[in-house]
Amino acid sequence: MKQSPDMARLEQVLRSGRIVRGGFLGTDRRPLAEIIEADRAAVTRRGLTCERIAGRMAELTAAAMGRLGTWVDAGGGLQVRAEEHKGLIVCPWPHPARCRKRITTARRSETGQALQWTDLSIHLIGKHAFFQGRESAFRMEPDALIDFLGLTGEATAEDAGIWPTPKR
Amino acid sequence: MAQAVLAVLAISGVAAMLALILVVAERFIARYGSCTIDINQGTRQITIEGGKSLLNVLTEEKLFIPSACGGRGTCGYCKVTIREGGGPILPTETPFLTADEQEQGLRLSCQVKVRNDLVIKIPEELLSVREYTAVCEKIEDLTYDMKRFILRLQEPDRIDYVPGQYVQLLCPPYPGSDEEVYRAYSIASDPAETGRVDLIIRRVPNGICTTWCFEHLQEGQTVRINGPYGEFRLSDNPAPALFIAGGSGMAPFVSILHQMEHAHDTRSVRYFYGGNQVRDLCLLDEMKRFEEHLEDFTFVPVVAEPGPEESWDGRRGLVTEAVSEEFDNLADYEAYLCGSPGMIDAAIKVLKSLGIDKARVYYDKFA
Amino acid sequence: MSLSQELQTALVVCFSAVFTQNILLTLFLGMCPFTSVSREVRTALGLGGAVVFVMTCTVVLNWMAYHWLLVKLDLEFFRFVLFIVIIAAFVQFVEMVIDRYSPRLYQNLGIFLPLITVNCAILGASLFMVIRDYTLLVSLGWGFGAGVGWLLAILAMAGIRQRLDESRVPVGLRGPGITLIIAGLMALAFIGFSGVLG
Ligand SMILES: Cc1cc2nc3c(=O)[nH]c(=O)nc-3n(C[C@H](O)[C@H](O)[C@H](O)COP(=O)(O)OP(=O)(O)OC[C@H]3O[C@@H](n4cnc5c(N)ncnc54)[C@H](O)[C@@H]3O)c2cc1C
Ligand code: FES
Ligand SMILES: [Zn+2]
Numbered sequence: 001m002k003q004s005p006d007m008a009r010l011e012q013v014l015r016s017g018r019i020v021r022g023g024f025l026g027t028d029r030r031p032l033a034e035i036i037e038a039d040r041a042a043v044t045r046r047g048l049t050c051e052r053i054a055g056r057m058a059e060l061t062a063a064a065m066g067r068l069g070t071w072v073d074a075g076g077g078l079q080v081r082a083e084e085h086k087g088l089i090v091c092p093w094p095h096p097a098r099c100r101k102r103i104t105t106a107r108r109s110e111t112g113q114a115l116q117w118t119d120l121s122i123h124l125i126g127k128h129a130f131f132q133g134r135e136s137a138f139r140m141e142p143d144a145l146i147d148f149l150g151l152t153g154e155a156t157a158e159d160a161g162i163w164p165t166p167k168r
Numbered sequence: 169m170a171q172a173v174l175a176v177l178a179i180s181g182v183a184a185m186l187a188l189i190l191v192v193a194e195r196f197i198a199r200y201g202s203c204t205i206d207i208n209q210g211t212r213q214i215t216i217e218g219g220k221s222l223l224n225v226l227t228e229e230k231l232f233i234p235s236a237c238g239g240r241g242t243c244g245y246c247k248v249t250i251r252e253g254g255g256p257i258l259p260t261e262t263p264f265l266t267a268d269e270q271e272q273g274l275r276l277s278c279q280v281k282v283r284n285d286l287v288i289k290i291p292e293e294l295l296s297v298r299e300y301t302a303v304c305e306k307i308e309d310l311t312y313d314m315k316r317f318i319l320r321l322q323e324p325d326r327i328d329y330v331p332g333q334y335v336q337l338l339c340p341p342y343p344g345s346d347e348e349v350y351r352a353y354s355i356a357s358d359p360a361e362t363g364r365v366d367l368i369i370r371r372v373p374n375g376i377c378t379t380w381c382f383e384h385l386q387e388g389q390t391v392r393i394n395g396p397y398g399e400f401r402l403s404d405n406p407a408p409a410l411f412i413a414g415g416s417g418m419a420p421f422v423s424i425l426h427q428m429e430h431a432h433d434t435r436s437v438r439y440f441y442g443g444n445q446v447r448d449l450c451l452l453d454e455m456k457r458f459e460e461h462l463e464d465f466t467f468v469p470v471v472a473e474p475g476p477e478e479s480w481d482g483r484r485g486l487v488t489e490a491v492s493e494e495f496d497n498l499a500d501y502e503a504y505l506c507g508s509p510g511m512i513d514a515a516i517k518v519l520k521s522l523g524i525d526k527a528r529v530y531y532d533k534f535a
Numbered sequence: 536m537s538l539s540q541e542l543q544t545a546l547v548v549c550f551s552a553v554f555t556q557n558i559l560l561t562l563f564l565g566m567c568p569f570t571s572v573s574r575e576v577r578t579a580l581g582l583g584g585a586v587v588f589v590m591t592c593t594v595v596l597n598w599m600a601y602h603w604l605l606v607k608l609d610l611e612f613f614r615f616v617l618f619i620v621i622i623a624a625f626v627q628f629v630e631m632v633i634d635r636y637s638p639r640l641y642q643n644l645g646i647f648l649p650l651i652t653v654n655c656a657i658l659g660a661s662l663f664m665v666i667r668d669y670t671l672l673v674s675l676g677w678g679f680g681a682g683v684g685w686l687l688a689i690l691a692m693a694g695i696r697q698r699l700d701e702s703r704v705p706v707g708l709r710g711p712g713i714t715l716i717i718a719g720l721m722a723l724a725f726i727g728f729s730g731v732l733g
Contacts, residue, residue, distance in 0.1 A: 004568075004571055004572035004574070004578055004582075004650075005572075005647060005649070005650055006578060007571075013240070016346045016347075017344050017345040017346045017347075017376070018238055018345075018346055018347050019237075020374060020376065021344045021345050021374050021375065021376045021379055022344045022345075022374070033571075033710070034710075037709055037710050041709060044703065065510050066510070066514055067486070068414065068442065068444075068472070068486050068487070068488070068508075068510060068511055068514065069414075069444050069472075070444050070472045070473055070486070071473075082510070083508075084508035084509060084510045084511075085370065085372050085375070085508060086352070086507075086508060086509065086532075087236075087351065087352065088236060088243070089236075090236060090237045090240075090242045090243045091242065092242075093242075094240070094241070094242060094260075095242070095263070096242060096244060096263040096264055097242070098236075098243065098244075100509060101372065101375075102508075102510070103372075103373060116373070137373075137374040138374070171609070171610075174608060174610070175608075175610050175613060178604070178605075178608055178610055178613070179610075179613055179616060179617065182600070182604070182617060182620065182621075183620055186620060186621065186624040187624075189624070189628070190624060190627055190628060190631075193628055193631055193632075194631065197631050197632060197635045198631050198634070198635065255638060256638070256639055258638060258639060258642055259639065259642050259643070260642060281638065283635070
């Protein structure tokens with residue numbers, strides 16, 4: 001299926017190394033629309049929205065701020081730290097959005113399992129439902145991310161299966 | 169047979185005619201002819217073939233307008249004032265221009281296509297920005313994730329700058345990054361050595377320019393920089409000063425301390441330099457040297473959480489906490505800040521609570 | 536046929552092209568951009584506007600080329616090649632002109648023009664004009680009407696799809712699947728118009 005010219009142009013920007021090193025799509029050969037659709041579906045299956053996930057990530061980043069790069073206990077068994085570099089990075093979507101070059105590392109105290117994201121990742125997930133392509137440097141698997149953050153949705157995976165319960 | 173020939177002729181004729189129309193149209197419509205751009209009321213005039221974006225034209229003329237998005241109209245850095253000939257403001261520009269700016273004729277230079285004569289105005293400082301080629305003479309490890317790059321200028325072979333200013337380093341395309349990008353780095357060298365520019369660079373995970381500097385740039389290689397830019401500098405006021413920095417924020421202060429040494433500056437300076445662990449601190453020896461040579465300079469390194477194997481008998485905690493412990497009242501002080509925006513925000517909060525005059529807190533806002 | 540009669544026919548043809556004979560929903564031409572560029576009302580409007588313009592102009596241009604050239608030379612069978620070449624050249628030309636004289640319009644419409652060159656609805660409109668033996672004036676009405684009909688359909692679809700984002704579509708039907716189903720329902724609805732113009 002043909003993509004709209006804006007979408008095709010966007011995909012080209014995302015594949016190129018123009019905004020971040022190695023681009024945002026990694027080794028993923030699927031068209032952009034398909035990547036987004038698949039990840040969005042994964043999120044809906046869990047009864048969640050991308051905004052909610054991004055909101056939680058932003059909360060954790062905010063909790064880490066003010067401690068200038070040292071570990072902070074963020075509650076819920078998570079520790080976070082945020083490291084920041086000077087400068088701004090722009091969103092590849094054609095709209096004015098700039099993010100700080102800030103990297104948040106979160107770790108589960110009991111397992112030691114850790115995840116890393118940047119302010120740009122939060123924006124991309126929250127505003128564009130874009131979790132990046134396979135093997136991109138900051139790709140986040142929706143399911144793994146949701147488990148890690150300990151978020152639970154309104155519907156379980158079972159009822160969201162083939163016929164999801166409609167929203168009231 | 170005759171019909172076949174006729175058919176071929178007719179179709180080729182039509183196609184040829186259409187092609188001709190397009191070629192002629194291209195000549196008259198898509199050609200803009202030569203256009204003259206007048207910069208700052210005749211300070212400079214350039215004449216070029218129209219059709220390119222204003223940003224491209226200015227860059228080709230070695231007039232460097234800041235840009236972070238490579239001319240895609242999404243960063244909003246590339247503003248210039250167009251007095252005449254800019255045409256209507258495009259939908260891609262409006263999100264970046266306030267009503268006031270639109271009134272003054274500000275435009276995004278990457279979106280404006282040069283299609284006729286233009287009269288424009290760009291900030292005076294940008295006119296003195298030059299491009300330099302330099303040889304990367306030496307690369308030194310400062311910490312596990314910071315390096316110092318010593319650049320020897322070639323062409324032009326000297327640079328005039330005010331300590332505290334920064335240059336933009338050109339990072340060429342390399343595997344993983346398809347386009348030239350520029351990144352800002354503060355000058356960290358002795359201003360008396362006009363042929364040399366030192367940069368202190370901290371590695372950024374998956375960063376375009378820092379990965380190139382750390383993995384590809386070799387000693388002896390030629391690089392390009394342009395500059396100087398920035399308003400960050402030591403004031404003429406002899407009031408006691410507080411420097412606060414973290415990580416690579418050390419860079420501009422090295423240059424400023426050299427300047428003070430040469431000028432026999434006697435003002436009192438307290439320099440708080442913070443890191444998470446001892447291994448994050450750099451240039452401790454050099455700071456010791458400045459303590460010996462400057463009249464009234466104290467260097468206070470602060471470590472948040474020394475690692476398990478690290479020994480540290482200096483101050484502990486965040487750099488901002490160290491400042492609030494040390495002082496009760498900063499009303500007579502000036503403060504100079506360099507570091508991440510997060511550190512700057514936190515420091516401003518602390519400084520305000522200690523009664524400092526906001527107008528006397530200096531830092532690079534353009535970050 | 537007198538001029539007023541011809542005008543009347545043109546109007547009727549134009550109307551029926553918008554509703555009863557909708558090129559998209561009854562003839563299913565131009566489906567490809569219809570399914571892929573109907574995510575947002577704004578882009579749909581841009582593409583639809585460009586289609587209206589290009590369709591109107593190319594139908595007229597192709598009418599002239601067909602009747603004044605091919606028919607005279609007895610080369611009617613060459614119409615496919617000729618129409619495609621004319622459409623492509625026309626789109627190129629228009630792109631050049633609006634790029635030069637109206638940067639604002641170029642921003643809104645220009646990016647869609649190349650996509651239109653290969654849109655089958657555009658070629659289809661010219662071919663129907665030949666099959667149905669329209670006069671020049673009637674062809675004008677037909678081209679314009681067909682374009683507006685296409686615009687209407689994609690706009691409606693984009694409106695529906697924007698709302699669809701908030702509803703829970705069965706997993707396997709997401710994307711093109713549900714779009715085609717909706718297109719089918721819309722086509723049924725448009726058949727309801729067929730009584731209007733007997
Ligand atoms: C006035 C000024 C002075 C400065 N002085 C200095 C200095 O003296 N020393 C110094 O070290 N720096 C300095 N900087 C910062 C410097 O300019 C650069 O911003 C910094 O080095 C990072 O550049 P980069 O090209 O390596 O990273 P970039 O490629 O520009 O940005 C990387 C950001 O995007 C993130 N990212 C990468 N890939 C992805 C992905 N797939 N998804 C989501 N996020 C991703 C990265 O983690 C990081 O946060 C200064 C900046 C300014 C504005
Ligand atoms: S260069 Fe980024 S908006 Fe113009
Ligand atoms: Zn965005």
